[in-house]
Amino acid sequence: MKKKAIEKIPYLTISGENKHKGAKYVGVTAFKNISKVRHLFLEVYRNKKGEREVPIVRIVLTKNDFGNYFPSENVWTSQKIETDYYYSGTALLWNTPEERKDTWQMEEKRSVLFDEKDLDRIKNMCTATAWNGMSWWKYIYRQEIEIRSEKNRKIAERKYERRRQALNDRELHTEVLPAQRILDWADKIQFREKHFLYYKKRGCWVQIACSRCGRVDERRWKAGISYESNFQKFVQEPREGEFGNCPLCNARGEWKCQGKVKGWHGITNHLFLGQKYKEKGMVVRYVEVSKIWKLGLTCGENGPEMENASEKLTETEIARAYFEPDKSPQIDYHKCDPYTGEDFWDDCNLSGLANINIREAAIMPETFENIKGTIFQYSAIKEYAAENIREINLVDYMEAYRALPQIEILVKMKMIGVVRQLIQNQGAVAIWKNMNRPDEFLGIKKERVKQLAEKKGDMKFLRIMQMEKRMQQNWSMDVIEGLAEIGAERGKLEIALRYMSVKKLLNRISRYAKWEYGTGCITATARLKEMAGKYMDYIYMSQMLGYDLHNTVYQYPKNIEEKHRERVMESTQKEMDIRLKEVTEKFPLIRKHYRALRKQYIYEDENYIVRPARSAEEIVIEGQTLHHCVGGNNYLKKHNDGKSYILMLRKKNKPNIPYITIEIDAKTEAIIQWYGANDKKPDEGKMDKWIKSYVVRLRCEKKANKKKERLKIAI
Numbered sequence: 019m020k021k022k023a024i025e026k027i028p029y030l031t032i033s034g035e036n037k038h039k040g041a042k043y044v045g046v047t048a049f050k051n052i053s054k055v056r057h058l059f060l061e062v063y064r065n066k067k068g069e070r071e072v073p074i075v076r077i078v079l080t081k082n083d084f085g086n087y088f089p090s091e092n093v094w095t096s097q098k099i100e101t102d103y104y105y106s107g108t109a110l111l112w113n114t115p116e117e118r119k120d121t122w123q124m125e126e127k128r129s130v131l132f133d134e135k136d137l138d139r140i141k142n143m144c145t146a147t148a149w150n151g152m153s154w155w156k157y158i159y160r161q162e163i164e165i166r167s168e169k170n171r172k173i174a175e176r177k178y179e180r181r182r183q184a185l186n187d188r189e190l191h192t193e194v195l196p197a198q199r200i201l202d203w204a205d206k207i208q209f210r211e212k213h214f215l216y217y218k219k220r221g222c223w224v225q226i227a228c229s230r231c232g233r234v235d236e237r238r239w240k241a242g243i244s245y246e247s248n249f250q251k252f253v254q255e256p257r258e259g260e261f262g263n264c265p266l267c268n269a270r271g272e273w274k275c276q277g278k279v280k281g282w283h284g285i286t287n288h289l290f291l292g293q294k295y296k297e298k299g300m301v302v303r304y305v306e307v308s309k310i311w312k313l314g315l316t317c318g319e320n321g322p323e324m325e326n327a328s329e330k331l332t333e334t335e336i337a338r339a340y341f342e343p344d345k346s347p348q349i350d351y352h353k354c355d356p357y358t359g360e361d362f363w364d365d366c367n368l369s370g371l372a373n374i375n376i377r378e379a380a381i382m383p384e385t386f387e388n389i390k391g392t393i394f395q396y397s398a399i400k401e402y403a404a405e406n407i408r409e410i411n412l413v414d415y416m417e418a419y420r421a422l423p424q425i426e427i428l429v430k431m432k433m434i435g436v437v438r439q440l441i442q443n444q445g446a447v448a449i450w451k452n453m454n455r456p457d458e459f460l461g462i463k464k465e466r467v468k469q470l471a472e473k474k475g476d477m478k479f480l481r482i483m484q485m486e487k488r489m490q491q492n493w494s495m496d497v498i499e500g501l502a503e504i505g506a507e508r509g510k511l512e513i514a515l516r517y518m519s520v521k522k523l524l525n526r527i528s529r530y531a532k533w534e535y536g537t538g539c540i541t542a543t544a545r546l547k548e549m550a551g552k553y554m555d556y557i558y559m560s561q562m563l564g565y566d567l568h569n570t571v572y573q574y575p576k577n578i579e580e581k582h583r584e585r586v587m588e589s590t591q592k593e594m595d596i597r598l599k600e601v602t603e604k605f606p607l608i609r610k611h612y613r614a615l616r617k618q619y620i621y622e623d624e625n626y627i628v629r630p631a632r633s634a635e636e637i638v639i640e641g642q643t644l645h646h647c648v649g650g651n652n653y654l655k656k657h658n659d660g661k662s663y664i665l666m667l668r669k670k671n672k673p674n675i676p677y678i679t680i681e682i683d684a685k686t687e688a689i690i691q692w693y694g695a696n697d698k699k700p701d702e703g704k705m706d707k708w709i710k711s712y713v714v715r716l717r718c719e720k721k722a723n724k725k726k727e728r729l730k731i732a733i
C-alpha cells in the first residue's frame with residue numbers, strides 16, 4: 019500500500035439529501051489511480067449531521083493488497099473488513115463492541131451503501147466468488163481472503179526456496195564421506211574383524227565354509243582306524259560358539275553350525291565423524307554401519323550343501339548436524355522417497371514413528387583432530403571421551419557445549435556426572451548460566467568444588483551441595499555423604515531441621531534402618547532411603563496435623579513404621595472431614611430434594627434396592643469407598659442442579675454397603691453411566707439387564723403419572 023499517497027487524497031464525503039434515514043453507517047466508494055494502479059476506496063461515515071466530512075475508516079483495495087486507514091487515530095491496520103468466525107453475529111470494522119453481537123440481517127439495515135453505483139464498483143473490483151444477494155461487505159471480505167491466501171502462498175514459497183538453497187549450500191560445503199576409511203575403522207573397532215567358520219560334520223569328516231576367504235573345504239576332525247587316515251588333513255573339532263582358524267586362509271573365526279544359519283545374519287552399529295565445515299564450523303556426521311555374513315547353500319543329495327560364504331560391510335549416513343559461529347545448530351536428515359525409491363537430504367526430521375533418532379555412538383578418532391581451529395577447539399570432547407566413555411551422543415554434546423561453554427572446565431575438573439547430565443538435559447541441573455567460576459556456575463560453596471570433583475561430579479552430591487548453599491547451612495562431608503545416600507529432598511528436610519540437627523536426623527534414620535552409612539551395599543542404601551522417606555514424611559505429617567514436635571515422644575517415636583501408618587490415616591481422615599464439610603455447604607439441594615426424588619426413583623425387588631443419594635456427603639463417601647470418581651464436584655453439581663441424579667444400587671441384604679453407583683439423566687431417564695468398585699462393572703451382564711428393566715419401569719410410571727395429572731386437571 020502506498021500509504022502516504024493514499025493519505026493525501028481528500029475524503030470522498032457524503033453530500034446531498036439523506037436517502038438513508040434509518041441507517042447508522044453509510045459507505046461510499048470511488049476508484050483512484052495511484053502510480054497507475056487502480057485502487058478501490060470505500061469510506062464508511064457515521065450517518066449524522068457534522069460527521070459526513072471525515073469517515074470512520076477508509077478501506078483501500080488493489081488487486082493484490084488491502085489496508086484500512088482510521089483518520090481519527092491516524093493509524094493503518096490490515097484486518098479484513100469482517101472478523102473471521104465471530105460468534106453468532108456479524109462484526110464489521112466500524113462496529114462497536116455492542117453491535118458485534120447482532121445478526122447480519124440487523125447489520126444490513128444499519129450499514130448501507132450510498133447508492134447502486136457503489137455496489138457496482140465493489141463488484142467490479144472484487145471478482146472473488148460471490149453471488150447476488152450477499153451482504154455488500156461480503157464481496158470485499160471474500161476478495162480480502164483471496165489476497166491474503168495468495169500472499170501467504172508466496173511467502174511460503176519464498177521460505178521454501180530459501181530453505182532449499184541453504185540445504186544445497188550445506189551439501190556443497192560438506193566433504194565426500196570417506197566410506198572406505200569408515201568401513202575399515204568400523205570393522206576393526208566395532209566388529210573386531212569378526213569372521214564365521216560354518217561347519218557341517220559327517221562322521222569323522224567336517225565340511226568348512228569360511229566367510230573371509232569364501233572357500234569351502236573338507237577335513238577330518240577325528241582320526242580313523244585305517245592306516246591312510248593318519249595322513250589325511252586334520253582340523254581341530256569345531257564347536258558352536260567357539261573360535262578356530264580357517265584351514266585355507268588361517269583367519270580366526272567363530273564356529274557356526276550350518277543347520278543354525280538361515281541365509282544371512284548381521285550386526286548394525288552407529289558412529290560419529292566430525293569434520294570441519296566452512297571456516298570455523300563443524301559438521302557432525304552420524305553414520306550407520308552394518309556387517310552381514312552370508313552362507314551360500316545348494317541342494318545336495320542329502321539336503322543342503324555349503325557352496326560358499328561371504329561377508330559384507332556397508333555404511334549409510336543418517337544425519338548431519340551443522341554447527342557454525344553465531345548460528346543455531348541445523349540437523350539434516352537422509353530420507354528416501356517411498357515412490358521413486360530415491361535418496362535425498364532434507365532439513366527436517368520425519369514425523370511420528372518414522373522419526374530418525376540420533377543416539378549415543380562411538381566417535382571416530384580423526385574427529386578430535388578435525389576440531390582444531392573450529393568453534394569446538396576448546397570443547398574438551400577428547401578429554402571427555404577419554405574418561406572411559408565409549409559411547410557419546412556427539413550432537414547433544416556439541417549442542418550442550420554451545421549453550422554452556424563452562425562444560426570445558428567441568429570436563430577438565432573431571433566432573434563427569436554433571437557433564438553427562440547436562441548433555442542429556444540441560445535443564446535437569448540447576449545452574450547459573452552466566453557465571454564462570456565453577457562454584458558460582460554450579461551454585462555450591464567454593465570449598466565444595468574440589469570435593470565434588472573427587473566424587474567425579476556425581477549428581478547426588480551436587481544436589482546436596484546446592485541445597486547446602488541455598489539453605490545457608492554448613493555441613494561436614496560426612497553429613498553431605500549421608501544426605502546424598504538417602505537422596506534427601508529439600509522441602510521435607512527443611513521441616514525436619516526445624517526440630518533437630520542434621521546429625522541427629524541422620525543418626526535416627528540409621529538407627530531405624532539398622533544400617534550404617536557408606537557401606538557400599540545396595541541393600542543398606544535402599545533401606546536407609548526407605549526409612550529416611552518414612553521418617554521425614556512422618557515429621558511432615560505430624561507438623562501438618564498440629565503435633566508438638568518439640569516433644570521428643572512425638573519427634574522420635576520408637577516404632578516409626580507404625581506411627582507413620584497412623585499419621586497417614588489421620589491425614590486422610592482430616593482431608594475427608596474438610597471435603598465433607600465443603601460439599602455440604604456447596605451442594606445443599608441434594609439433601610433438600612431427597613424426599614421428593616426418593617418417591618420417584620426408589621425401587622426394590624427380592625435381591626436389590628435402588629434409591630437416590632441422600633446428600634452430597636453420601637455421594638463423596640460412596641466415591642471414596644468404591645474408588646471411582648463419582649464424588650467429584652461435576653457429578654455433585656449436576657445432581658444439585660437437577661440435571662442428572664446419582665442413584666445408589668445395593669444388595670438388599672446389605673443395604674448400607676456401597677455396591678453400584680448409577681448416573682441417570684433427569685429428563686430422559688437414560689442411564690449415563692454405572693460403575694462398581696474401581697470403575698469396574700461387577701456381574702455386568704446380569705446387572706445391565708436389571709438396570710435396563712428398572713429404567714423401563716421408571717418411564718412407564720412417569721407416563722402414568724402424567725396421565726393422572728392431566729385427568730386431574732381435566733376434572
Ligand SMILES: [Zn+2]
Pocket residue numbers: 228229230231232233264265266267268269
Ligand atoms: Zn578362509
